[in-house]
Amino acid sequence: MTDRLRPRDAAEVADTIRWALAAKEPLEVIGGGTKRAIAGPGQTAYALEMADCAGIVSYEPEELVLTLAPGTPMAEIEATLAARGQMLAFEPPDYTALLGAEGVPTFGGAFATNFAGPRRIAVGAVRDHMLGVHAVSGRGEPFKAGGRVVKNVTGYDLARALAGSWGTLAVATELTVKVLPRAECQTTLMLEGLDAEAAAEAMSRAMGFSGDVSGAAHLPADIAPLVVAGATASITALRIEGFGPSVAARTAAAEALFAGLPQRRAETDESIAIWRAIADGAPFVGTDEAVWRCSVPPTAGPALAAAAPGGSRSYCDWAGGLVLIATPAVGDAGAAQLRANVEMCGGHAMLLRAPVDIRANVATFHPMATGVEALAKRLRTAFDPEGILNPKRMSREAA
Amino acid sequence: MPAANESVLARRAEIVAALRAIVPGEGTVDDETGMRAYETDGLTAYRQMPFVVVLPETVAQVAAVLKYCGQNGIRVVPRGAGTSLSGGALPLEDAVLVSMMRFNRILDIDFANRCATVQPGVTNLAITQAVAHRGFYYAPDPSSQIACSIGGNVAENSGGVHCLKYGLTTNNILGLEIVTIEGEVLRLGGKHLDSAGYDFLAFMVGSEGLLGIVTEVTVRILRAPETARACLLGFPVTEDAGRCVAAIIAAGIIPGGMEMMDRPAIHAAEDFVHAGYPLDVDALLIVELDGPQVEVDHLLERVEAIARDHGATHCRVSQNEAERATFWAGRKAAFPAVGRISPDYMCMDGTIPRRELPRVLKGMAELSEKHGLRVANVFHAGDGNLHPLILFDANAEGELERAEAFGADILKLCVAVGGCLTGEHGVGVEKRDLMPEMFTEDDLKQQQRVKCAFDPDHLLNPGKVFPTLHRCAELGKMHVHRGRLPFPDIPRF
Numbered sequence: 085m086t087d088r089l090r091p092r093d094a095a096e097v098a099d100t101i102r103w104a105l106a107a108k109e110p111l112e113v114i115g116g117g118t119k120r121a122i123a124g125p126g127q128t129a130y131a132l133e134m135a136d137c138a139g140i141v142s143y144e145p146e147e148l149v150l151t152l153a154p155g156t157p158m159a160e161i162e163a164t165l166a167a168r169g170q171m172l173a174f175e176p177p178d179y180t181a182l183l184g185a186e187g188v189p190t191f192g193g194a195f196a197t198n199f200a201g202p203r204r205i206a207v208g209a210v211r212d213h214m215l216g217v218h219a220v221s222g223r224g225e226p227f228k229a230g231g232r233v234v235k236n237v238t239g240y241d242l243a244r245a246l247a248g249s250w251g252t253l254a255v256a257t258e259l260t261v262k263v264l265p266r267a268e269c270q271t272t273l274m275l276e277g278l279d280a281e282a283a284a285e286a287m288s289r290a291m292g293f294s295g296d297v298s299g300a301a302h303l304p305a306d307i308a309p310l311v312v313a314g315a316t317a318s319i320t321a322l323r324i325e326g327f328g329p330s331v332a333a334r335t336a337a338a339e340a341l342f343a344g345l346p347q348r349r350a351e352t353d354e355s356i357a358i359w360r361a362i363a364d365g366a367p368f369v370g371t372d373e374a375v376w377r378c379s380v381p382p383t384a385g386p387a388l389a390a391a392a393p394g395g396s397r398s399y400c401d402w403a404g405g406l407v408l409i410a411t412p413a414v415g416d417a418g419a420a421q422l423r424a425n426v427e428m429c430g431g432h433a434m435l436l437r438a439p440v441d442i443r444a445n446v447a448t449f450h451p452m453a454t455g456v457e458a459l460a461k462r463l464r465t466a467f468d469p470e471g472i473l474n475p476k477r478m479s480r481e482a483a
Numbered sequence: 484m485p486a487a488n489e490s491v492l493a494r495r496a497e498i499v500a501a502l503r504a505i506v507p508g509e510g511t512v513d514d515e516t517g518m519r520a521y522e523t524d525g526l527t528a529y530r531q532m533p534f535v536v537v538l539p540e541t542v543a544q545v546a547a548v549l550k551y552c553g554q555n556g557i558r559v560v561p562r563g564a565g566t567s568l569s570g571g572a573l574p575l576e577d578a579v580l581v582s583m584m585r586f587n588r589i590l591d592i593d594f595a596n597r598c599a600t601v602q603p604g605v606t607n608l609a610i611t612q613a614v615a616h617r618g619f620y621y622a623p624d625p626s627s628q629i630a631c632s633i634g635g636n637v638a639e640n641s642g643g644v645h646c647l648k649y650g651l652t653t654n655n656i657l658g659l660e661i662v663t664i665e666g667e668v669l670r671l672g673g674k675h676l677d678s679a680g681y682d683f684l685a686f687m688v689g690s691e692g693l694l695g696i697v698t699e700v701t702v703r704i705l706r707a708p709e710t711a712r713a714c715l716l717g718f719p720v721t722e723d724a725g726r727c728v729a730a731i732i733a734a735g736i737i738p739g740g741m742e743m744m745d746r747p748a749i750h751a752a753e754d755f756v757h758a759g760y761p762l763d764v765d766a767l768l769i770v771e772l773d774g775p776q777v778e779v780d781h782l783l784e785r786v787e788a789i790a791r792d793h794g795a796t797h798c799r800v801s802q803n804e805a806e807r808a809t810f811w812a813g814r815k816a817a818f819p820a821v822g823r824i825s826p827d828y829m830c831m832d833g834t835i836p837r838r839e840l841p842r843v844l845k846g847m848a849e850l851s852e853k854h855g856l857r858v859a860n861v862f863h864a865g866d867g868n869l870h871p872l873i874l875f876d877a878n879a880e881g882e883l884e885r886a887e888a889f890g891a892d893i894l895k896l897c898v899a900v901g902g903c904l905t906g907e908h909g910v911g912v913e914k915r916d917l918m919p920e921m922f923t924e925d926d927l928k929q930q931q932r933v934k935c936a937f938d939p940d941h942l943l944n945p946g947k948v949f950p951t952l953h954r955c956a957e958l959g960k961m962h963v964h965r966g967r968l969p970f971p972d973i974p975r976f
């Protein structure tokens with residue numbers, strides 16, 4: 085059993101880490117705990133749980149700036165922002181159901197994983213919205229970087245750099261993030277029946293057209309009905325968001341761009357539901373497949389999906405740049421084949437979900453080039469020389 | 484600056500010969516006339532002749548130069564186009580200046596994946612020019628874009644008037660190739676969006692040449708907006724202009740650009756370019772909306788209404804491209820315009836939370852009186868990035884020192900109201916000694932540990948960014964205190 089320590093503020097976080105250093109007891113760092121499964125089985129006797137370091141510290145809608153403690157539940161943040169017509173623009177996916185996890189996702193988890201949803205192609209990931217951080221390093225020392233203003237190049241950009249470090253460098257105790265206005269309305273244009281190649285081409289055209297597409301996904305025929313009720317063929321979905329008259333005009337322009345192809349529109353509510361399902365990996369919820377999350381050059385995505393191991397199901401988001409692949413949970417869950425394919429087009433494949441026995445043999449993170457891996461090790465040492473935080477979470481070896 | 488390494492100085496002939504063997508011919512410059520062009524950057528108050536200049540042309544040459552310098556304990560200052568306003572490219576007496584301006588080729592344009600791969604010496608504007616024929620552009624647009632290099636933009640995380648909507652350099656970079664001080668070539672990122680493992684791009688962008696030399700950059704290119712229109716709004720009361728900016732954003736509108744000028748800047752610009760700016764106002768806003776025609780027209784109406792509600796007395800919307808260009812002409816010429824009314828000026832670069840604008844402008848007026856120097860303000864109003872231009876005469880006894888003291892006071896004020904020392908120009912040498920205004924010793928030590936992971940001997944661009952250099956061995960030491968189990972105070976489950 086893991087003993088869970090729940091510090092209530094930055095000073096207690098520092099105390100806990102200093103104690104862990106002295107006791108030589110590595111800590112698993114947890115936000116809401118919804119993504120623990122990605123790291124494989126727990127290996128530490130103690131966990132540092134951030135749930136009680138929670139709450140919005142300040143929110144200034146006119147400045148587009150929100151400061152919060154990392155344990156703040158995503159739902160609370162989204163509700164607070166929605167009340168002022170704003171949002172976290174990177175559209176964080178909620179993988180709780182996909183991972184079969186319990187608990188509530190927190191901002192700290194989004195920050196630590198840098199997982200962003202469909203709008204990433206238009207506005208960037210979590211890291212692109214980070215402005216400032218207060219954290220305690222694996223040395224047990226509090227430090228801060230960045231600030232509370234949207235434009236700031238004073239010192240290294242650690243608020244961004246710590247995003248996606250999976251709690252292996254430092255434990256964030258306060259985060260400042262840029263927020264954006266929420267779109268008045270949205271429409272999704274759905275092109276029907278395109279094959280992988282035609283879909284890649286269509287998504288490239290859509291992204292290269294001046295209609296500001298804020299979501300572009302391709303759902304093959306076996307996946308489409310799981311996302312769009314009543315779908316009978318593949319769907320290539322293009323989302324257009326913004327002010328009413330603008331959305332109407334841009335949607336019409338997009339329709340004209342694809343004139344001649346079978347197409348239909350999903351209006352606001354249906355559109356929102358579609359993109360929620362795409363973001364959260366809904367088609368793979370509740371199955372016993374392994375799930376991969378691959379980031380590749382957009383035009384390579386559909387082909388990577390098509391070349392997945394036999395028996396796989398898959399779909400693309402980010403105009404092809406993000407491929408979620410569900411492979412049969414046997415052997416290495418297709419790791420060797422998938423990763424070799426990814427190497428050829430550039431990018432990386434992360435093992436998002438897998439049974440414990442597969443995790444034991446397959447590394448979660450894509451292997452890095454030797455020189456880059458050495459640099460990663462030196463960076464880790466710069467923040468956490470004893471490897472006291474999430475000791476094996478990002479290491480190359482399997483769990 | 485760190486004291487020059489005497490043994491390096493003494494070995495100059497040998498070092499020049501070794502460098503010349505790596506970068507032959509005109510690629511190694513050691514004569515006074517040739518090196519003179521490199522003695523300063525955009526921060527001309529600081530000057531220093533380089534030890535020797537090399538202009539490599541290939542990645543292998545960069546790697547060999549850095550490896551040689553790394554092994555011989557020789558300092559290195561990377562340089563792009565030399566437009567830094569913070570002294571980032573200022574030479575050191577004992578450092579090899581590596582100019583990257585021969586790396587001037589566009590390597591790959593990939594419209595389907597909306598990215599371009601270029602060498603670091605390519606200018607910012609040249610990227611847009613290379614993709615414009617297909618309706619694309621590279622979004623970050625520093626005013627220096629005709630001259631500054633993309634490598635310099637990466638090092639400074641440069642911004643421009645469009646960053647409120649389209650982000651800074653860091654939001655528009657997909658991949659980098661860098662060479663470390665060991666001479667190792669590393670490829671970070673690529674054409675895909677998210678990094679595997681640590682976000683090395685975030686470490687590199689904005690690192691001011693302290694972590695490695697950038698030899699290749701993959702940038703995101705965007706489809707150019709269908710149209711852009713600007714409106715010119717004049718406010719008799721500065722506070723009203725500030726409230727207007729807040730109200731525009733609160734209405735959910737993110738303009739492509741939103742710039743403010745104060746009375747002295749308006750007058751200087753108008754006298755210089757005759758853009759038709761109103762002269763009877765205290766603050767002028769240029770709000771530009773870009774996107775699809777319908778959206779721009781729709782939002783312009785809203786912006787006009789908001790402006791009138793907030794006390795704007797002048798309101799003009801551009802009716803054509805020529806008029807839009809005229810609106811911008813004054814703002815874009817603000818620096819030279821100020822240059823006409825003063826022998827010298829110094830451009831500051833603090834950022835503040837926007838709501839603090841009235842307080843900061845008032846504080847600046849007081850400081851202006853205290854230091855006996857005039858100041859004109861241009862301001863990226865959307866994101867709170869101020870550019871106070873301090874007017875002085877470097878030939879007048881003591882004025883440079885007074886201008887520097889005035890500038891430091893302004894930046895301290897920015898930090899005091901919750902802002903920062905630099906929004907886009909970088910710390911360099913200029914703001915180095917002000918870093919403790921914003922950061923504690925522990926904050927800076929953690930930053931330097933990052934430096935140590937890349938450059939353990941502090942050979943790359945030393946004397947920039949950090950007020951005190953700690954030895955990496957010192958920084959790596961850890962004192963483990965007798966750990967008291969953090970119970971019963973800390974709840975456990």
Ligand SMILES: Cc1cc2nc3c(=O)[nH]c(=O)nc-3n(C[C@H](O)[C@H](O)[C@H](O)COP(=O)(O)OP(=O)(O)OC[C@H]3O[C@@H](n4cnc5c(N)ncnc54)[C@H](O)[C@@H]3O)c2cc1C
Binds near residue numbers: 570634636692698
């Ligand atoms: C008139 C004027 C207007 C300006 N307007 C703006 C503006 O609107 N927005 C803005 O952000 N900035 C602005 N600047 C500042 C400046 O143009 C930017 O900081 C620019 O990015 C510097 O690019 P550079 O190629 O001139 O770099 P340099 O000045 O040569 O170098 C800048 C820094 O980058 C490092 N460096 C350069 N190349 C490399 C490389 N290949 N690898 C590693 N490190 C490297 C250097 O060591 C140095 O620390 C302006 C400057 C001027 C003179």
